[in-house]
Amino acid sequence: MKRSGRHIGQLILGSLLLGVGSAQAQGTPDPNGSVTFVTTADPTFNPWSPNAFVESNLLNELLFPGLTRWDKNLKPAPDLATSWRVSNDGLKWTFNLRKGVKWSDGQPFTADDVAFTFNDIVLKKELGANQGATWRNSVTRVNVVNPLTVEFVLSRPWASLPTYLAYYAGILPKHKFAGVTDPWKYTEFNKQNPVGAGPFKIAQVVSGATIKLVRNDNYWAGKPKLQSVTFKVIPDTNAQLAQLLSGDVDLIAVGNPELVDRIKANPNLAIDVATANIYYFVALNQNDPRFQDVRVRQALLYAIDRPAMIKSVLRGYGQVATGPIAPIQKTYYNPNVMKYPYDPAKAKALLAQAGWKPGPDGILQKDGKPLVIQMPTASYQQLVPITLLIQQYWKNIGVKAEIKTMDWNSYIQQVIAKRDYEASAAWWSTPADPDVLPYYDSSAANTGNNIPNYKNPKLDQLLENGRKAKGELARKQIYNEAQAMMARELPYLYLWYPQSITAYNKRLQGMRGITQAADFQYANEWFVTK
Amino acid sequence: MLTFLGRRLGQGVLVLVLISLVTFFLINLAPGGPSAAARFETTAEERAALSKQLGLDLPVTTRYVNWAGDVLHGDFGVTLNGGQPIGPMVRQRLWNTAQLGLSALVLSVVVGVSLGILTAMRRNSPLDHLVNALSTLGMSIPDFWTGIMAILLFSVTWKLLPSSGLYDASGGFSFTGWLRHMILPASVLAFVMLPNLVRFTRSSLLEVLSTDYLRTARAKGVQERQVILKHALRNALVPILAMIGLILPALLSGSVIVESVFGLPGMGRLAVDAALGRDYNTIMAVTLVAGAVVIVTNLLVDMTYSLIDPRIRHD
Numbered sequence: 001m002k003r004s005g006r007h008i009g010q011l012i013l014g015s016l017l018l019g020v021g022s023a024q025a026q027g028t029p030d031p032n033g034s035v036t037f038v039t040t041a042d043p044t045f046n047p048w049s050p051n052a053f054v055e056s057n058l059l060n061e062l063l064f065p066g067l068t069r070w071d072k073n074l075k076p077a078p079d080l081a082t083s084w085r086v087s088n089d090g091l092k093w094t095f096n097l098r099k100g101v102k103w104s105d106g107q108p109f110t111a112d113d114v115a116f117t118f119n120d121i122v123l124k125k126e127l128g129a130n131q132g133a134t135w136r137n138s139v140t141r142v143n144v145v146n147p148l149t150v151e152f153v154l155s156r157p158w159a160s161l162p163t164y165l166a167y168y169a170g171i172l173p174k175h176k177f178a179g180v181t182d183p184w185k186y187t188e189f190n191k192q193n194p195v196g197a198g199p200f201k202i203a204q205v206v207s208g209a210t211i212k213l214v215r216n217d218n219y220w221a222g223k224p225k226l227q228s229v230t231f232k233v234i235p236d237t238n239a240q241l242a243q244l245l246s247g248d249v250d251l252i253a254v255g256n257p258e259l260v261d262r263i264k265a266n267p268n269l270a271i272d273v274a275t276a277n278i279y280y281f282v283a284l285n286q287n288d289p290r291f292q293d294v295r296v297r298q299a300l301l302y303a304i305d306r307p308a309m310i311k312s313v314l315r316g317y318g319q320v321a322t323g324p325i326a327p328i329q330k331t332y333y334n335p336n337v338m339k340y341p342y343d344p345a346k347a348k349a350l351l352a353q354a355g356w357k358p359g360p361d362g363i364l365q366k367d368g369k370p371l372v373i374q375m376p377t378a379s380y381q382q383l384v385p386i387t388l389l390i391q392q393y394w395k396n397i398g399v400k401a402e403i404k405t406m407d408w409n410s411y412i413q414q415v416i417a418k419r420d421y422e423a424s425a426a427w428w429s430t431p432a433d434p435d436v437l438p439y440y441d442s443s444a445a446n447t448g449n450n451i452p453n454y455k456n457p458k459l460d461q462l463l464e465n466g467r468k469a470k471g472e473l474a475r476k477q478i479y480n481e482a483q484a485m486m487a488r489e490l491p492y493l494y495l496w497y498p499q500s501i502t503a504y505n506k507r508l509q510g511m512r513g514i515t516q517a518a519d520f521q522y523a524n525e526w527f528v529t530k
Numbered sequence: 531m532l533t534f535l536g537r538r539l540g541q542g543v544l545v546l547v548l549i550s551l552v553t554f555f556l557i558n559l560a561p562g563g564p565s566a567a568a569r570f571e572t573t574a575e576e577r578a579a580l581s582k583q584l585g586l587d588l589p590v591t592t593r594y595v596n597w598a599g600d601v602l603h604g605d606f607g608v609t610l611n612g613g614q615p616i617g618p619m620v621r622q623r624l625w626n627t628a629q630l631g632l633s634a635l636v637l638s639v640v641v642g643v644s645l646g647i648l649t650a651m652r653r654n655s656p657l658d659h660l661v662n663a664l665s666t667l668g669m670s671i672p673d674f675w676t677g678i679m680a681i682l683l684f685s686v687t688w689k690l691l692p693s694s695g696l697y698d699a700s701g702g703f704s705f706t707g708w709l710r711h712m713i714l715p716a717s718v719l720a721f722v723m724l725p726n727l728v729r730f731t732r733s734s735l736l737e738v739l740s741t742d743y744l745r746t747a748r749a750k751g752v753q754e755r756q757v758i759l760k761h762a763l764r765n766a767l768v769p770i771l772a773m774i775g776l777i778l779p780a781l782l783s784g785s786v787i788v789e790s791v792f793g794l795p796g797m798g799r800l801a802v803d804a805a806l807g808r809d810y811n812t813i814m815a816v817t818l819v820a821g822a823v824v825i826v827t828n829l830l831v832d833m834t835y836s837l838i839d840p841r842i843r844h845d
Contacts, residue, residue: 041803044612050566050580051612128576128583130569184566184583185613207619208626208795209695234694234793235803242681242693409562409808416570417577426570447574 033528045194063196064170090157257315337487378411454491627796634719646731665725677791694793
């Protein structure tokens with residue numbers, strides 16, 4: 001699945017969720033304990049590589065820590081950096097680095113490594129690094145102040161910088177890349193023998209079969225409690241489940257909620273459920289004049305029975321979405337915004353106000369043109385059933401959706417690259433941070449992450465102000481207003497915040513239970529009971 | 531014989547060139563692009579940069595010429611989605627698939643030919659009807675279902691055999707570990723081919739058994755067992771061998787499903803991953819190697835005809 005990057009993975013791979021072996025740790029820790037996880041394909045050991053998809057993300061967190069990581073409140077906490085401060089104008093961030101950190105090959109970690117990672121990899125436009133556009137949007141370069149201090153120089157304020165530094169933003173060892181002209185073709189590092197500063201290091205890679213990591217005794221926070229973590233390459237979800245049930249693997253993500261009862265029947269296994277900052281949406285292409293009328297967008301959302309869809313598609317594991325900032329962001333989530341309960345009558349009324357009247361065949365029409373919507377989708381995870389249900393709901397109010405199903409890569413090319421669609425369902429998974437500018441800013445329409453090509457100067461300004469704001473209270477006020485505006489204007493039709501279901505063997509303990517990504521940042525604390 | 535060999539090898543090379551041409555242009559016509567340049571969150575600017583890095587900004591014909599030039603020098607290049615050298619990877623995956631395929635082939639030939647002989651000898655007996663029914667069932671059941679059921683029974687319920695992979699998770703090789711991992715996928719793959727072999731052996735043997743020279747042998751008092759094993763089977767083997775030649779491509783295509791279900795790192799799974807990820811270089815390598823394997827094995831099958839039946843000459 002190997003398909004899209006970060007936004008996809010959260011629902012597929014071993015997501016480590018609230019409560020996994022946390023709090024209720026029991027039994028004696030095994031000093032030689034090992035755990036086995038699954039991944040769907042051969043990983044790429046470089047978090048910035050465009051070839052590192054969902055199969056690599058979590059594994060890379062065990063190898064490459066970032067300057068920050070998330071604490072239990074999803075606030076940036078120290079990792080390779082111990083403290084940071086921002087200049088008054090918001091254009092310079094200074095990070096003090098941790099002393100005594102060593103790479104897994106014994107070399108010392110310094111400011112040069114941080115500068116190299118950003119200046120030579122992330123900010124180099126021609127390399128097209130993962131998330132590169134997000135970073136280049138604000139960061140100009142990283143300067144070395146002294147061996148243990150770096151300075152991020154920004155072109156525009158970015159209050160969320162410390163949060164983004166915790167989001168799959170691992171630091172790479174400069175000394176290993178000496179003389180490497182193309183970092184993406186550096187196979188020795190990317191596929192076999194990476195060097196990281198994380199709690200584990202690669203011991204053995206058998207292509208297509210297993211990736212074995214062993215504890216990194218050089219880890220700055222001390223010796224990890226687990227001796228090894230093995231990832232088995234198992235692309236098939238049925239095979240993953242079989243291995244979990246037979247005790248061959250310790251943790252899997254459960255994509256199909258119908259399997260929960262089957263797993264619960266096994267006394268050695270437990271189920272955990274958690275949310276992350278993921279929201280499903282329907283994008284209505286704003287280059288299509290029909291969808292530029294907010295009444296049409298609102299009507300199309302009123303027409304969808306989201307609670308019923310959550311019940312049927314997600315078996316109840318989700319909650320209706322109100323915007324891009326999910327409830328997991330307790331500080332910033334604003335529940336007091338415009339809501340869209342299922343109301344087909346209201347949907348019809350709004351469409352009538354917008355000039356759409358029923359034609360002879362029951363399909364709504366305006367100026368003699370029927371309201372027919374081209375709706376491409378990908379045969380990937382639950383996108384097809386979601387799209388089919390939406391088609392049915394829209395049909396009930398006289399809107400005809402014509403669905404075309406394709407494989408994931410074709411979908412990316414048609415919908416994302418060419419923006420050749422009228423409506424399409426997908427999802428975003430973003431850092432647990434209210435800064436959603438990359439997905440809504442007018443400059444990101446047509447070419448960037450603003451998938452619906454929505455342009456609203458007022459929202460642009462709000463989100464820009466959110467980046468400039470200092471202090472939680474000031475940011476909260478701005479993002480409350482932004483959420484109210486987005487709920488009213490519907491740049492995307494917000495569907496739901498899904499919950500991830502994880503099944504794990506009860507012997508696995510010591511996980512913090514924050515979010516999947518955050519839990520992997522504290523892998524040195526995991527252990528298994530004897 | 532040498533003339534025949536030279537002619538067949540020449541034909542084989544021509545077929546491979548045609549395969550490469552058709553495959554290269556077909557995959558480039560297919561919608562979507564390599565995953566490396568087709569992430570959901572990649573911006574247009576990044577896509578352009580990545581396409582340039584991967585050489586996708588060049589015309590297709592230029593890319594084919596470059597690719598063919600590299601292949602003639604024995605270089606399959608690197609994967610588009612990861613920069614891994616393809617040659618060593620294909621070698622490793624081919625070896626894994628060969629282990630699966632040959633295990634399945636041996637299993638299906640031994641069991642299939644034996645059952646075929648047995649049912650031919652006991653025509654219209656309850657055993658014949660049972661094997662016939664099972665063959666029909668085997669032909670009808672899709673291999674992915676058989677695979678999942680096998681995992682469910684032998685791995686999950688009875689915990690007798692591992693459900694996926696080729697070796698133990700430790701990564702170390704041991705023969706018993708290998709055998710335990712191979713039993714289920716090889717059996718499932720064999721089960722797919724078995725019905726054809728059983729039925730073909732049976733009908734081929736029955737045809738030979740009704741010939742005049744065997745009637746003569748029986749009339750001379752030769753025992754039925756001798757008649758079948760010594761006289762009939764040898765003549766029946768030529769069409770059976772032809773059948774095995776036809777089964778080999780099915781082995782390769784069957785391995786695609788079986789490897790995916792059992793998580794085996796073989797050519798089949800490599801092909802699926804490469805196709806889904808639009809990894810053009812890997813697709814080309816896998817297609818060429820698979821084509822070469824089929825051509826060579828068919829040639830070997832043709833050459834063994836004359837060993838079994840001296841009347842067949844390749845002049």
